[in-house]
Amino acid sequence: MFPKPATIFKSTYAAITLNRVTVAFFLFSLVHCFAQGIIQSLLYAIDSEFENVVTKIVHTAEIPLKNMTYLEGSPYHWTLRMCDNVPHPGQARYPCTVIFQSGVGIDNSPDAIEYDTKESISIVQDFTRGFDIVPAFDSNNTVIGVNVESSAAQSVFLNHQCAQILVYAQEILQDSTREDITFIFFQFWLLGVSIFAVSRGSTPHILTALGSRLLIAAWSGYIVIYRTNNQAVTFQEMVSAPGSPCGVDLFPTYFGTRYAYNIADFVLSITALLLAALLSWNILKVFKAQSFKRVGAPEHVIRIYKYFMAVQAVLQLEIFVLIAATSQWVAVLTGTAISLISAHTPEYDALIIATAVLVIPWKALGWYGVRLERKPLIISFLGVSFFFVSGWAIMFYSIVYRWSFVQWPYLGCLTVASFILILASMVLGTICWRNFDKGLAEYLNAEEALAGLNFTPEVFHHSDVEKSGEKTSHSFYEYEPDFPMPTFHSADLLGGETIRKGSLTPAPMTHSRSGSAVSEMSGIMPVRGPPPSYDKPYSIRPIPF
Template sequence: MRAKIYLAALLLRISLTASGGSAAHFIHLVLRFPSSWSVICSLFSNMLAITHPWLMVKSIYLRVTLNNVTLAFFLFSFFHCFTQGILQSFLFVADDTWGSVTTEILAHANINSTIFPQYTGRHGSYSLELCNKVPAIGGDPHPCVPFFTAGQLDPITIPQRFLPPNSQVSEPGASLSPSPSGQSNVTSALWLLDNSLGIHIDSQPRPDGFSDVIITSDDGNLSITLDPICTFSLLYPEAKLSQARREELSLIGTQFWFFGLAVFALVFESIPHILALLIARLIATGWSTYALWRTSNINGRLQHIIEAPNSPCHLELYGPYFSRRTSLQIADLALHWDALFISALLSWRLYKVYRTQTFRRVGPPKDVLRMYAYFLAVLVSIQLSVFILVNAMALWVDQLLHGAIKKLSSHTVVYDGTFITTAVLLIPWLMLGWFSVRRESRKLTSAFLAIAFFFLFAWSMMFYSRVYRFTFVDWPFFGCMTVTSFVTLISSTGFAFVCLRNYDKGLAQWIYLEQSFERDDFDPDLFPTEVTEKEWKPNADRASIVKVALPELLRDDGQLGIMA
């Protein structure tokens, strides 16, 4: 307490000396009215934080090293973030390596940019269609035409609307036949990925407007020719590799979001951040499990339409890619399950510590505890909503800007406007949710609910767009993010509404009392507490809890220090 008086007096003396006032007179007032100490310290806390930013760093260090559990939680989150991030980076490199080669081949094939593939079939009956409009549109003519079915040997007819503008072919279109196996010098195209062997890609125009793609090694010893029916087949793996690259970038960002949640949980002793992190890890583990199965499924598809002897290409190109990706995904899945298990144990320990510290000076009644549970549910849902909603929006906008559907969307301006409006309102919505329920402010909570309903309405209306529905169905990762964002938005809205109906039952007052007593070092033994179903003893866990105050005080010798 003497340090608080000294700090307030010193800061007042500095300010009053600059203004010509009497410092001694005001120091006397400070000593005479003890209730002004906390007010004075609060007024100058921002000045002290700016003058000595290293105090904030030291405060964070003390919170992180509070005990063995907090230190283990931080170190685990740090090392797992970078380990998982590096592993995801390896997956991205694999996607980008094979994706770049495929994209470069298609760039020389003179294929309309509005054409994209549609895959159908299961259990060995695979087929590929070519579309120039979103399949859900239908109409006359049908936007998709059959292109290739597993085992097909008959010529393939490409309608005129799919032909390049410079094509000399009239209706009904061009007839393409798969080139016989063995036309190339080699049947394996793995040498295309050999960094020590440079390649040159050229195209040879055809009367139908398409181009044969000719790939040769720099030394001239290896060459391969891909006809239009083969390059059309490559549209499907190119689309899937493009999606995979975006997924890996999103998952790399997710790892740093996990680490940020862990740091916030420790620095602010926040139970909502701990619970949000645990739920997020559970979702990530579930997706990693599904992604491993999906890799095997796509590998089977490409075996039938690209690498099988009777396929349009009959080229060995993607086998090493799937072998590498499967190995990396197995390691990724193992890390996710280990992280989920370890995080659950550490989170439970932290939850017990922070839960004990919550209301540790004032024993709350049952109604307040129930309200506090709703309050935590709102904060957890908000923490999850913000990142997942941003992720889903970014994936959608990226598809509009760089995906195959960018030239098929007729309402891109509306979609961009929805994205920008949501991005602008997201941070205010987060702050409203954080403070409105805690302070039991009906006006702020109503504003929070209004913005949440806008989010739900705006992004629900996106399903009216056929382009959005097609992307939702065709891209599982985008669909997963979209569904999860709706779940978290609905839970945020629902729990906030429950809290609104239970206002004025004591939660804000009990939180205020706890903060006031904590600030004034109030002894919990001096305050009567209400006994709930399980009697709680304030001193029961005190041996396992180390109290640390923020480093905002001065020692009596005038040096900066920490007051315990």
């Protein structure tokens, strides 16, 4: 029923190489995907490297895995608390204690030793030298901190309070590594959307790709302008500043290197946004000139077709966003203190598993339900959509979910975006449902029948008549000289339905190269269109899909 892979590949290649604009759009998408993917990989490498060091210090100091941090205030007015549960109203015991407050010395270890910060830099500045992190004990054989030992410098002692503060750094770095992984996959997903857009002439997918680049640029700008600098100031005050509980610069190269990568990522994002806007504008003009006159489809079919393409674009974007949001919540449930605090993890797991199992069938229900105009499929699609919306909305009754949503802005952004896209898909799907049996399915069947006969638009060009501005009484195709006239049963063309005048296509035509050819074959009709024109080249426009 649907085109063969070879036909799809041929059509995709032809659409990409249609003109200089489509070639430039494809090359731009490909080059930018790998360029920004490399930058994101470098960010992941440095984030994971320092996260491993901090995690080892925290574990060696025997900080309970159940403990997590809660930061309040602003730079130079911070209050950092360590909690063994999520703080919320109505608790019999407040689960948090202050472990750092700006301007106030809080040292839980009487054996704390101050060291020259400059001496400690050489221990962690060059990871190739290697260093060991071993526990430090008091006279009662109780762990009171850790010793960072290296052959290149003297041992540095980090007390228990310092190790508690580093739990906050550990959480920040863990969140950063998860974001980096998501953005690496996002670049390749965006490449796929861009290729699909240009190969199928899809305006909604072009706009989806452009909107995605706008969001990437906005997030990159937020990181460069605010977040990285804010984190650097906070870490400096809590960990590196002389007189702080640690008094050791554990991140001597981290923020400088990361900031350089962030700037490169931001420049690439802005450049990609501007180039994508320019190329999208030009390629949309090509689509506008070549679209919406496919196989003589009437205006109301074109309008329904736009909603169909919008549903497809929204579903494709939602697949990534929903999977990304779900995977980030899984990471929180399995790799943070929430895993030991959560009292309803089985219920969360059930929703996560249901989402993972249903997300692909859900997309298929939406796509095929609209494409084939099947009411049971579209009803099932809307039912699953309602399950997603209601299921994840109920999650906000969970204290640990609300806590994670607020404490990690990236998870919050993904969650909000997934809700918006699901609701948009439900609205668009309902609009398509209301327009069933108005010609879209028959029209798409005709397109696929032509594609199955290798009736691809890339082998044709505009006619001289159209270029001169003349109009004929037909809105169909004109064939090249000696191009064979394909014929087939009307039942095969439209899935067993008879072509009726006034529905989508005109009554069966009887013309062909030879008038006797059709009369001798009962039940056979040629493809729609006027008789072959021997004095004009073929005229056709690419079919957006």
